[in-house]
Amino acid sequence: MSSETVNSAAPGARSSVRAVIQSNLRDYGLVVALLAIMVFFQFTTNGTLFKPVNLTNLVLQNSYIIIMALGMLLVIVGGHIDLSVGSVSGFIGAVAAILMVEYGFNPLVAGVLCIMLGGLIGASQGFWIAYLKIPSFIVTLAGMLVFKGLSLAILGGRSVGPFPPEFQMLSAGFIPDVFGPIAIPQGGAAPITLHTTTLVIGIAIVVAMIYFSLTSRAARERHGYEAEPFALFAVKTAVIGALILFFTYTLASYRGIPNVMVVMSILIALFVFITKMTTLGRRIYALGGNAKAAQLSGIKTERLTFYIFVIMGALSALAGLIFAARLNTATPKAGQGFELDVIAAVFIGGASMAGGVGQVAGAVIGAFIMGVMNNGMSIMGVNIDWQQVIKGLVLLGAVVFDVYNKNKA
Amino acid sequence: MSKTILEMRGITKTFPGVKALQDVNLDVVEGEIHAIVGENGAGKSTLMKVLSGVYPHGSYEGEVVFEGNECHFKGIHDSEKVGIVIIHQELALVPLLSIAENIFLGNERARNGVIDWAEVRNGARKLLETVGLDEDPDTFVTHLGTGKQQLVEIAKALSKKVKLLILDEPTASLAEKDSNALLDLLVSFKKQGIASILISHKLNEVSKVADRITVLRDGKTIETMNRAEISEDRIITSMVGRPIEDRYPARTPQVGETLFEVKNWVVHHPIHTERQVIKGVNLNVRKGEVVGIAGLMGSGRTELAMSLFGRTYGHAISGDVFMNRKPVDTSTVRKAVDAGIAYVTEDRKTYGLNLIDHIKHNVSIANLLGVSRGGVIDDLKELKVANDYRARTNIRSSSVYQLTGNLSGGNQQKVVLSKWLFADPQLLILDEPTRGIDVGAKYEIYTIINKLAGEGRGILVISSEMPELLGICDRIYVMNEGRIVGELAGDEASQEKIMRAIVRGEGKTA
Ligand SMILES: Nc1ncnc2c1ncn2[C@@H]1O[C@H](COP(=O)(O)OP(=O)(O)OP(=O)(O)O)[C@@H](O)[C@H]1O
Ligand SMILES: [Mg+2]
Numbered sequence: 001m002s003s004e005t006v007n008s009a010a011p012g013a014r015s016s017v018r019a020v021i022q023s024n025l026r027d028y029g030l031v032v033a034l035l036a037i038m039v040f041f042q043f044t045t046n047g048t049l050f051k052p053v054n055l056t057n058l059v060l061q062n063s064y065i066i067i068m069a070l071g072m073l074l075v076i077v078g079g080h081i082d083l084s085v086g087s088v089s090g091f092i093g094a095v096a097a098i099l100m101v102e103y104g105f106n107p108l109v110a111g112v113l114c115i116m117l118g119g120l121i122g123a124s125q126g127f128w129i130a131y132l133k134i135p136s137f138i139v140t141l142a143g144m145l146v147f148k149g150l151s152l153a154i155l156g157g158r159s160v161g162p163f164p165p166e167f168q169m170l171s172a173g174f175i176p177d178v179f180g181p182i183a184i185p186q187g188g189a190a191p192i193t194l195h196t197t198t199l200v201i202g203i204a205i206v207v208a209m210i211y212f213s214l215t216s217r218a219a220r221e222r223h224g225y226e227a228e229p230f231a232l233f234a235v236k237t238a239v240i241g242a243l244i245l246f247f248t249y250t251l252a253s254y255r256g257i258p259n260v261m262v263v264m265s266i267l268i269a270l271f272v273f274i275t276k277m278t279t280l281g282r283r284i285y286a287l288g289g290n291a292k293a294a295q296l297s298g299i300k301t302e303r304l305t306f307y308i309f310v311i312m313g314a315l316s317a318l319a320g321l322i323f324a325a326r327l328n329t330a331t332p333k334a335g336q337g338f339e340l341d342v343i344a345a346v347f348i349g350g351a352s353m354a355g356g357v358g359q360v361a362g363a364v365i366g367a368f369i370m371g372v373m374n375n376g377m378s379i380m381g382v383n384i385d386w387q388q389v390i391k392g393l394v395l396l397g398a399v400v401f402d403v404y405n406k407n408k409a
Numbered sequence: 410m411s412k413t414i415l416e417m418r419g420i421t422k423t424f425p426g427v428k429a430l431q432d433v434n435l436d437v438v439e440g441e442i443h444a445i446v447g448e449n450g451a452g453k454s455t456l457m458k459v460l461s462g463v464y465p466h467g468s469y470e471g472e473v474v475f476e477g478n479e480c481h482f483k484g485i486h487d488s489e490k491v492g493i494v495i496i497h498q499e500l501a502l503v504p505l506l507s508i509a510e511n512i513f514l515g516n517e518r519a520r521n522g523v524i525d526w527a528e529v530r531n532g533a534r535k536l537l538e539t540v541g542l543d544e545d546p547d548t549f550v551t552h553l554g555t556g557k558q559q560l561v562e563i564a565k566a567l568s569k570k571v572k573l574l575i576l577d578e579p580t581a582s583l584a585e586k587d588s589n590a591l592l593d594l595l596v597s598f599k600k601q602g603i604a605s606i607l608i609s610h611k612l613n614e615v616s617k618v619a620d621r622i623t624v625l626r627d628g629k630t631i632e633t634m635n636r637a638e639i640s641e642d643r644i645i646t647s648m649v650g651r652p653i654e655d656r657y658p659a660r661t662p663q664v665g666e667t668l669f670e671v672k673n674w675v676v677h678h679p680i681h682t683e684r685q686v687i688k689g690v691n692l693n694v695r696k697g698e699v700v701g702i703a704g705l706m707g708s709g710r711t712e713l714a715m716s717l718f719g720r721t722y723g724h725a726i727s728g729d730v731f732m733n734r735k736p737v738d739t740s741t742v743r744k745a746v747d748a749g750i751a752y753v754t755e756d757r758k759t760y761g762l763n764l765i766d767h768i769k770h771n772v773s774i775a776n777l778l779g780v781s782r783g784g785v786i787d788d789l790k791e792l793k794v795a796n797d798y799r800a801r802t803n804i805r806s807s808s809v810y811q812l813t814g815n816l817s818g819g820n821q822q823k824v825v826l827s828k829w830l831f832a833d834p835q836l837l838i839l840d841e842p843t844r845g846i847d848v849g850a851k852y853e854i855y856t857i858i859n860k861l862a863g864e865g866r867g868i869l870v871i872s873s874e875m876p877e878l879l880g881i882c883d884r885i886y887v888m889n890e891g892r893i894v895g896e897l898a899g900d901e902a903s904q905e906k907i908m909r910a911i912v913r914g915e916g917k918t919a
Pocket of ligand 2 (some may be wrong): 453
């Protein structure tokens with residue numbers, strides 16, 4: 001995931017494939033773990049996991065966790081924690097329901113208001129954390145209780161729904177097929193209809209990915225900086241490309257790309273960009289790595305912390321909207337326990353409790369690992385209690401692997 | 410000759426990409442003070458970590474023989490059991506526990522898990538007496554200065570029936586008086602048969618107390634000198650690999666107009682807000698001038714610098730700051746940096762570096778605008794900058810992607826310097842810039858200072874080492890108890906005059 005650790009070998013010497021793999025063990029390990037878990041469940045569920053319907057479901061089920069994991073990554077890299085995200089998302093779902101169902105607000109207006117409210121909630125928590133130096137664990141623990149209580153209060157204990165159809169489209173809709181479907185005859189069986197637009201997008205993404213990684217590689221070499229060995233680069237790109245094609249093909253053979261996935265992908269891309277390429281991202285890593293040194297380097301650490309929580313609040317709100325749209329009602333229980341999945345995803349993805357370390361890609365893969373396990377175990381009929389036990393052990397295992405790896409180095 | 414208690418033979422230790430130790434040999438005889446010297450990154454701390462089991466048996470090659478037995482330490486516990494105690498470069502006391510609790514930490518005086526407080530206090534009192542520390546055992550460690558904390562560490566070591574005491578740069582942040590007390594203590598231990606290994610960059614004290622000196626260079630043993638052979642010049646030659654004629658590079662000062670001026674600067678203590686820490690300081694630095702601030706520990710020099718730099722220290726601050734004769738606002742770090750001021754802290758690990766990130770990111774962090782456009786970082790430009798500064802300040806590392814936490818002290822200091830050089834300040838405030846740094850690296854840092862002054866920048870150096878100030882400064886302010894009590898031109902200053910100014914200043918405040 002980070003192209004930079006690749007260069008930690010002695011300058012001049014071209015780094016060997018083995019050295020590169022070794023120094024990126026964590027990153028590759030995570031991807032391999034996800035693939036292994038997927039293959040495992042593909043077998044144990046007799047091929048249900050990769051069925052187009054199920055894969056689509058997997059995306060829909062995990063989108064809100066992933067969206068919150070993006071914000072949580074910033075929070076944790078910045079050296080904090082946010083326990084309130086589940087409650088906040090539930091609360092926002094409730095507010096959205098009241099606005100749309102009871103007061104007949106236009107879904108778009110209500111959605112924007114809700115996300116702004118989420119930002120405001122983040123700001124109100126961030127204020128205590130950033131400026132008054134109250135530990136985030138405590139502030140957001142309080143926030144968790146407060147917003148859990150508030151959703152109960154405004155819903156009066158009932159469920160409110162259904163939402164207007166336009167709003168439901170957020171979680172139940174798919175992108176339109178502007179090119180029109182194509183049908184592939186299957187001999188005697190019913191033909192497979194493919195969502196052409198989805199295929200085109202998939203191919204476009206792969207082409208763009210190859211183009212950009214080749215040009216940035218060339219730029220490095222032109223300036224005399226070594227890049228990773230070509231063989232490794234080629235294999236990596238080929239594997240990722242193949243995965244994207246397989247994934248979009250599977251989606252295309254169902255109903256195409258879900259609307260949420262568009263939202264989610266844009267956000268993931270945005271957060272990868274922020275954390276890797278912007279000064280904002282760099283400052284967050286510096287803050288988490290050594291807050292005092294960051295402050296003495298001229299970084300406005302308090303304002304930065306404040307904004308991190310504003311972003312987290314807005315993303316929790318978005319996640320709350322998606323979840324409400326998916327259930328098509330707002331219930332007082334919505335969002336409960338989400339914070340645990342979100343935080344677990346970020347830590348499985350390699351972030352460090354102490355701050356300063358963590359990658360967006362890791363958090364997303366971590367969320368998918370949790371999601372595939374949830375999904376796979378449900379299909380297998382594993383009881384919810386044992387699901388919890390297994391998820392807990394996986395989280396522990398991932399972090400132990402991390403710490404062990406670090407000590408060995 | 411008394412008997413050898415420790416022998417380390419053929420020690421080799423590698424980290425990914427670095428051979429930190431290569432076939433190193435060391436022997437220590439009973440009751441001697443054995444000094445280990447060498448440049449930053451020579452492998453001194455690493456060797457001691459091998460000896461004390463921080464790097465467990467199996468993670469290095471070679472053998473460690475203590476009192477005739479080959480040792481396979483798995484951790485610090487094992488080495489302490491046989492009487493080897495290490496006091497690390499970074500002190501390891503728990504600030505919010507009392508002196509007594511710290512002394513017996515991990516070694517509690519307890520019956521069935523219940524602590525016997527009377528015995529703890531008595532034991533602590535006795536040990537404090539031995540090390541000559543006159544403090545109540547119930548005092549919290551956080552209330553002690555570094556010098557006293559160092560003594561608590563030693564008391565803690567003594568509580569463990571120590572036979573070989575290892576001190577990694579114990580005097581780096583001590584005032585001269587405290588250093589001398591500590592060294593005297595080591596000498597007194599000799600009579601009790603306790604041997605010490607002393608790592609230090611202060612060659613004068615090493616040559617004063619050491620019985621033998623082993624020199625390391627680039628992870629190899631160069632030689633071991635006996636008492637009779639010891640001289641500072643010989644040590645330096647052996648450390649650096651060539652003789653150094655002059656410890657301070659020559660410079661012809663070209664002093665211009667006033668660059669930086671502070672008037673009536675008053676700072677109050679952040680907690681005891683009624684107490685003035687800085688009591689009306691006036692000073693100035695001209696373009697191209699290297700100005701020093703001398704004074705004893707606790708005279709308020711760091712507090713002055715930090716309060717000037719974005720008010721990062723203090724409360725109810727008043728006074729005026731001028732750059733190029735225009736008043737400037739330095740109320741936040743950002744504003745101070747924008748006004749052209751940079752401050753290199755005395756504590757590079759806690760305040761200067763992000764130790765879990767690499768050199769490249771540390772160098773650019775104070776001037777991200779310089780490597781970005783519209784908030785987007787230009788990775789190649791940043792890499793180029795990092796490589797440039799790595800070359801300019803001669804940072805020794807495998808590449809700019811080495812974590813700063815794995816660099817030796819001197820190289821860490823060069824990273825902090827690089828960070829601020831890249832921010833392109835007009836005034837550079839350096840707080841103890843050469844603390845814990847070897848002679849060679851010191852020379853390099855002085856050269857950098859000279860070059861910056863040559864470019865017309867102003868340099869303000871805070872240092873507790875008077876010879877250093879005398880060697881590099883054009884003008885020296887003397888500070889005592891929050892006041893400027895003297896100002897001396899570089900060529901007429903001397904240690905005596907500085908001390909006299911301090912004493913006179915003390916008379917005034919009394
Ligand atoms: N954990 C580590 N990983 C990688 N390299 C390391 C690690 N620890 C030390 N090194 C490297 O080993 C070499 C020896 O370091 P060491 O800390 O022993 O030096 P030193 O002689 O104690 O220096 P100083 O006087 O600055 O304290 C250095 O080049 C350092 O960068
Ligand atoms: Mg050291």
